[in-house]
Amino acid sequence: MLENIKERMLAILIIFHISPIIFWKYLKVAKHIKLILVFTSLKMIGVTGGLHRLWTHKSYNTTKIIKYILAFFANASFQGSIKMWTSNHRMHHTYEESNPSLDPYSIKKGFWWI
Numbered sequence: 001m002l003e004n005i006k007e008r009m010l011a012i013l014i015i016f017h018i019s020p021i022i023f024w025k026y027l028k029v030a031k032h033i034k035l036i037l038v039f040t041s042l043k044m045i046g047v048t049g050g051l052h053r054l055w056t057h058k059s060y061n062t063t064k065i066i067k068y069i070l071a072f073f074a075n076a077s078f079q080g081s082i083k084m085w086t087s088n089h090r091m092h093h094t095y096e097e098s099n100p101s102l103d104p105y106s107i108k109k110g111f112w113w114i
C-alpha cells in the first residue's frame, strides 16, 4: 500500500481535502476562509512563479530568500518535489506534440494522470 509516489501523493491530497470537512465544526469559518484564500493564492504563486517560471523555464532569476519562500509555498501545494515537477514539465513541453506517449501529462492518459 502506498508504495509509489503517485499513491502517496494521492493519499496526501485526499487527506488534505477531507480534513476540513472532518474538523468543520471546530473551524471559525470567516477567519479560516480568509486564511485559506490567502494561503491558496500564495501556493499558486509558488507553483506558477516558482516551479513553472523560475525552475522549469528559467524565465527569471531572483534572490535566495525569494527562492526559499517560493519553494515553501510550492511544496505546500503538494505537487511533488521541485526536481520531479520541473522534470515532468520539461518532458511535457518536449513531447506534448511530437510523442504524446512520453508526455507525463498527456490528455490521452485519462483523468488519473499524476
Ligand SMILES: [Zn+2]
Pocket (backbone or CB within 6 Å): 052, 056, 057, 089, 093
Ligand atoms: Zn511550461
